[in-house]
Amino acid sequence: MSRFSAITDNPHEQRFNQKTGILLTNLGSPDAPTTKAVRTYLAEFLSDPRIVEIPRLIWLMILHGIILRIRPKRSAKLYQGIWTDNGSPLIHITQLQQQKLQDKLHSLDLNHVDVVMAMRYGNPSIEAGLEALRDKGITKIIVFPLYPQYSSPTTGSTFDAVANVLKKWRWVPELHFINGYHKQPSYIDSLANSIAEDIAAHGQPQKIVFSYHGMPKRFLDHGDPYHCLCQQTTRLVIEKLNLDKEAVITTFQSRFGKAEWLKPYTDETLASLPAQGIKNIAIVSPAFSADCLETLEELEEENREIFINAGGEQYRYIAALNDRDDHIDALFDVLKPML
Ligand SMILES: C=CC1=C(C)c2cc3[nH]c(cc4nc(cc5[nH]c(cc1n2)c(C)c5CCC(=O)O)C(CCC(=O)O)=C4C)c(C)c3C=C
Numbered sequence: 001m002s003r004f005s006a007i008t009d010n011p012h013e014q015r016f017n018q019k020t021g022i023l024l025t026n027l028g029s030p031d032a033p034t035t036k037a038v039r040t041y042l043a044e045f046l047s048d049p050r051i052v053e054i055p056r057l058i059w060l061m062i063l064h065g066i067i068l069r070i071r072p073k074r075s076a077k078l079y080q081g082i083w084t085d086n087g088s089p090l091i092h093i094t095q096l097q098q099q100k101l102q103d104k105l106h107s108l109d110l111n112h113v114d115v116v117m118a119m120r121y122g123n124p125s126i127e128a129g130l131e132a133l134r135d136k137g138i139t140k141i142i143v144f145p146l147y148p149q150y151s152s153p154t155t156g157s158t159f160d161a162v163a164n165v166l167k168k169w170r171w172v173p174e175l176h177f178i179n180g181y182h183k184q185p186s187y188i189d190s191l192a193n194s195i196a197e198d199i200a201a202h203g204q205p206q207k208i209v210f211s212y213h214g215m216p217k218r219f220l221d222h223g224d225p226y227h228c229l230c231q232q233t234t235r236l237v238i239e240k241l242n243l244d245k246e247a248v249i250t251t252f253q254s255r256f257g258k259a260e261w262l263k264p265y266t267d268e269t270l271a272s273l274p275a276q277g278i279k280n281i282a283i284v285s286p287a288f289s290a291d292c293l294e295t296l297e298e299l300e301e302e303n304r305e306i307f308i309n310a311g312g313e314q315y316r317y318i319a320a321l322n323d324r325d326d327h328i329d330a331l332f333d334v335l336k337p338m339l
């Protein structure tokens with residue numbers, strides 16, 4: 001038994017041909033929409049020091065003493081509401097993205113490139129994804145977290161998980177890590193197309209709300225660039241579509257815990273709009289490359305209810321870019337310089 005792992009003890013027999021592996025990753029979901037599976041998932045997720053930066057011992061006491069006793073039951077109910085015959089929407093959509101990207105690479109005769117998907121928390125794990133690539137004899141890995149806007153809790157944490165696996169490998173491959181693509185022109189085009197299609201089908205809303213996943217304000221104060229990258233994405237889409245700046249609002253959603261998060265909050269903003277005479281809106285969520293609990297439940301249902309209960313009349317959620325062809329093209333464009 002050796003401290004470092006390898007797929008063979010005979011390095012002469014293989015890996016002389018260049019083979020590239022792409023590891024597409026996203027956040028992850030529980031294995032099932034049950035309290036037990038959600039508890040397992042949240043225990044892993046919320047123990048990540050990149051997600052919650054409260055001093056370790058205190059946080060682990062709060063997490064195991066309070067949060068993991070209450071939240072899993074509530075979250076499981078929410079997951080039950082979005083679960084499909086294909087399981088978690090986030091995982092299923094990532095599988096579709098993986099397949100479509102692989103097909104695109106083959107159609108371009110890039111047959112030395114294999115695409116595998118993995119999740120930062122839960123399954124399929126980053127370790128399983130990296131092992132699958134190693135089994136295919138890859139010599140170069142491109143890790144591609146599907147978070148357009150870099151943040152420490154998402155992108156940074158994915159890097160930690162990859163490093164934790166590779167530090168156990170004897171033969172570490174050539175490694176590339178994509179740390180974001182918030183202003184990639186074809187990503188902006190794809191977002192702009194999805195909004196333009198919505199307007200063509202349903203008319204111009206009074207406001208378009210760009211709702212990004214939030215984070216504690218403290219992370220921004222300590223140097224996390226995510227807030228600024230979100231503002232840049234919004235600005236580039238405004239420019240691309242020639243929108244009136246006044247007709248767009250950037251907000252932050254999915255607050256967790258009692259601390260102050262990035263503002264303005266999506267739910268409070270939506271509750272305040274009808275009283276200002278704004279009763280017809282469309283909402284888009286550019287930080288999510290795939291629809292998930294935070295869009296299908298929070299934006300499609302919870303926030304719709306908040307807006308309508310406050311006197312709103314028309315509320316349209318514009319789907320995440322998911323497996324749109326122009327989204328797959330954008331992902332390819334991000335990868336292209338490394339292939
Ligand atoms: C506790 C702090 C959290 C931070 C910081 C955070 C940042 C962050 N998250 C995403 C993307 C996703 N988050 C999702 C779910 C989710 N997020 C948090 C907490 C934080 N996120 C929790 C507790 C949950 C779980 C759901 C719940 O119990 O309420 C998801 C969806 C997962 C799914 O299965 O569908 C995504 C995607 C980003 C981009 C981000 C960046 C700042």
Ligand SMILES: [Fe+2]
Pocket residue numbers: 213254
């Ligand atoms: Fe989150």
Ligand SMILES: [Fe+2]
Pocket residue numbers: 227228229231
């Ligand atoms: Fe900023």
